[in-house]
Amino acid sequence: MSWIIAWRATLEALHDRMTLSVSTVFALVVPILVVLLLVRPDAARLADPAAVGTSLAIYLLAVGLMPSSGSVGIASGLFAGEREHGNLLPLLASPASNRAIFAGKVLGAVLPALLYAGIAEVSYLAEIGLFFGVSTLQLLPLALSLAMLALVPADALLGAAVASLVSSRVRTYQSAQMISGLALYPLMAALFGLLLLARYWGPWALAGAVALVFVVDAVLIVFGAATWQREEVMARR
Amino acid sequence: MIEAEGLGRRFGDLVAVDDVSLSVPDGTILALLGPNGAGKTTIVRLLTGVLALTSGQARVAGYDVARNPAAVRARIGLVTDVPGLYEQMTAPAYLDFFGSVYGLTTAARVRRTDELLTFFDLASHRKERMVGFSKGMKQKVALARALLHEPDALFLDEPTSGLDPLGARSVRELILALKHASRSLILCTHDLDEAERLADQVAILRQGRIIARDEPGRLRALGSSETTVRIALARPCPAGLAELRALDGVMTPTVETDTSGNLATTTLTYRTVQPTEVNPPAIERLVALGARIVSVSCAAQSLEDVYAAVMTGREN
Numbered sequence: 283m284s285w286i287i288a289w290r291a292t293l294e295a296l297h298d299r300m301t302l303s304v305s306t307v308f309a310l311v312v313p314i315l316v317v318l319l320l321v322r323p324d325a326a327r328l329a330d331p332a333a334v335g336t337s338l339a340i341y342l343l344a345v346g347l348m349p350s351s352g353s354v355g356i357a358s359g360l361f362a363g364e365r366e367h368g369n370l371l372p373l374l375a376s377p378a379s380n381r382a383i384f385a386g387k388v389l390g391a392v393l394p395a396l397l398y399a400g401i402a403e404v405s406y407l408a409e410i411g412l413f414f415g416v417s418t419l420q421l422l423p424l425a426l427s428l429a430m431l432a433l434v435p436a437d438a439l440l441g442a443a444v445a446s447l448v449s450s451r452v453r454t455y456q457s458a459q460m461i462s463g464l465a466l467y468p469l470m471a472a473l474f475g476l477l478l479l480a481r482y483w484g485p486w487a488l489a490g491a492v493a494l495v496f497v498v499d500a501v502l503i504v505f506g507a508a509t510w511q512r513e514e515v516m517a518r519r
Numbered sequence: 520m521i522e523a524e525g526l527g528r529r530f531g532d533l534v535a536v537d538d539v540s541l542s543v544p545d546g547t548i549l550a551l552l553g554p555n556g557a558g559k560t561t562i563v564r565l566l567t568g569v570l571a572l573t574s575g576q577a578r579v580a581g582y583d584v585a586r587n588p589a590a591v592r593a594r595i596g597l598v599t600d601v602p603g604l605y606e607q608m609t610a611p612a613y614l615d616f617f618g619s620v621y622g623l624t625t626a627a628r629v630r631r632t633d634e635l636l637t638f639f640d641l642a643s644h645r646k647e648r649m650v651g652f653s654k655g656m657k658q659k660v661a662l663a664r665a666l667l668h669e670p671d672a673l674f675l676d677e678p679t680s681g682l683d684p685l686g687a688r689s690v691r692e693l694i695l696a697l698k699h700a701s702r703s704l705i706l707c708t709h710d711l712d713e714a715e716r717l718a719d720q721v722a723i724l725r726q727g728r729i730i731a732r733d734e735p736g737r738l739r740a741l742g743s744s745e746t747t748v749r750i751a752l753a754r755p756c757p758a759g760l761a762e763l764r765a766l767d768g769v770m771t772p773t774v775e776t777d778t779s780g781n782l783a784t785t786t787l788t789y790r791t792v793q794p795t796e797v798n799p800p801a802i803e804r805l806v807a808l809g810a811r812i813v814s815v816s817c818a819a820q821s822l823e824d825v826y827a828a829v830m831t832g833r834e835n
Contacts, residue, residue, distance in 0.1 A: 283620065286616065286619045286620060287620070290605065290608075290616045293607075293608070294607050297607035297608075297648075298607060367601075367603070368599060368600075368603040369603040370603075371569065371597070371599050371603055372597065372599065372603050372617070372661075372664060373620070374569050375567050375568075375569050375592055375595070375597040376592055376593075376617065376620045376621060377589050377590075377592045377593035377620070377621065377622070378620050379589065513569070513571040516564060517530060517571070
């Protein structure tokens with residue numbers, strides 16, 4: 283049931299012009315700007331290939347984070363927006379369980395964000411190869427790059443989890459998106475600060491820091507699923 | 520079958536529904552009437568398991584709403600006051616999605632989608648996204664969604680809202696067909712004429728309570744036994760009004776002349792509680808005065824009159 287709901291939500295997000303246009307900019311235009319405006323000066327400035335590799339890996343995260351953070355807006359729309367516009371009620375009046383609806387909507391927010399993030403990552407790596415040669419990609423440090431890539435779905439999940447929690451407690455899509463953003467950015471800053479520190483501690487610490495982000499995601503999602511009740515959602519006036 | 524006993528719902532200090540009891544046997548329609556905020560939508564949400572009860576109990580399609588809401592939801596259809604569609608989808612994709620949610624097989628989804636799109640005259644719009652649909656078309660898709668799984672009980676909140684006259688008529692015919700197919704229906708409406716034509720029972724709500732509930736005919740009789748008599752004349756009859764005033768049993772006689780058409784028409788109107796006693800002498804006197812009577816019509820008190828009386832506290 284959750285997959286049916288998630289698939290519907292994903293298709294809706296992919297057809298929505300606003301989501302499509304913003305995500306296309308993040309997925310295709312931003313990687314080009316990052317390569318031209320950030321990577322190229324770094325490559326010219328840094329003499330040490332390892333430093334260039336670290337810089338490439340951090341930008342790998344940056345280009346993935348922007349589209350993956352779109353899960354906040356999509357989740358706000360799926361929870362608060364649908365309630366606001368009256369199209370949540372038919373689903374709530376269906377036999378789908380509370381958990382199936384919640385999980386379907388969280389997945390439906392994460393999947394399109396991940397799709398656009400994936401396109402952004404591929405686009406970024408292709409442009410690196412195009413502008414600096416394919417051999418430049420070999421400078422990417424494996425552990426850090428994998429950690430950065432793993433953080434993209436972690437960020438998408440975090441955005442969807444926070445937005446789902448907030449959206450169930452506010453009246454409008456705009457409030458949901460605004461409060462979720464405010465709640466999310468300090469949390470993300472703390473987690474990524476920890477991650478940047480962790481890369482000096484070695485690969486295991488880095489893996490541990492990434493795992494910590496996923497644990498936070500899991501805790502928020504489990505809490506959200508446990509507290510999201512259709513009877514409570516419709517009772518909020 | 521829809522049954523509720525002592526149904527109640529509070530939102531903090533606000534009592535939205537208070538001690539509501541109702542029974543809608545299979546093959547009957549109950550119309551809920553009342554101003555905005557009277558509790559109609561909350562009652563529907565309580566009975567469909569979307570809102571939790573604060574007090575009372577209810578059974579829908581054989582299942583207890585509080586104990587087994589999922590079973591209730593699997594057997595009901597709901598049309599809300601706004602269509603509530605996923606407008607980026609096409610109508611067949613939307614119906615297929617809800618068919619999956621209701622657990623229909625692929626073959627059943629395809630069959631029901633085809634049947635309903637044809638019934639609602641939407642088959643030629645299969646490939647269009649619903650964002651471009653008119654309000655009436657969206658309402659038809661919402662109705663199709665509610666009927667997709669052939670529910671035992673239907674809750675229709677303003678089902679003809681936004682439909683053109685022909686569309687509204689086909690929906691009313693559908694509602695009657697569902698009633699004859701032994702479904703229980705609750706209809707929330709502001710259209711009193713629609714309620715009178717369709718419902719077996721009418722419940723009038725005010726501030727979360729049912730303040731009147733009966734068959735439409737009996738409700739009309741509850742308010743007043745007055746009949747309004749209208750006599751259309753081919754030409755003015757100046758002495759007619761005075762003659763009517765002099766007649767026992769005639770109340771508040773008035774005269775109106777309409778000059779907007781090609782021919783001026785005059786209408787004498789009065790109210791009476793004894794039309795069989797009062798009308799024959801009234802007409803005889805008018806004819807004796809030379810009045811050229813075109814038509815005589817008698818209208819008993821309408822549901823609208825009863826509703827207005829109940830809402831303003833003039834009911835007996």
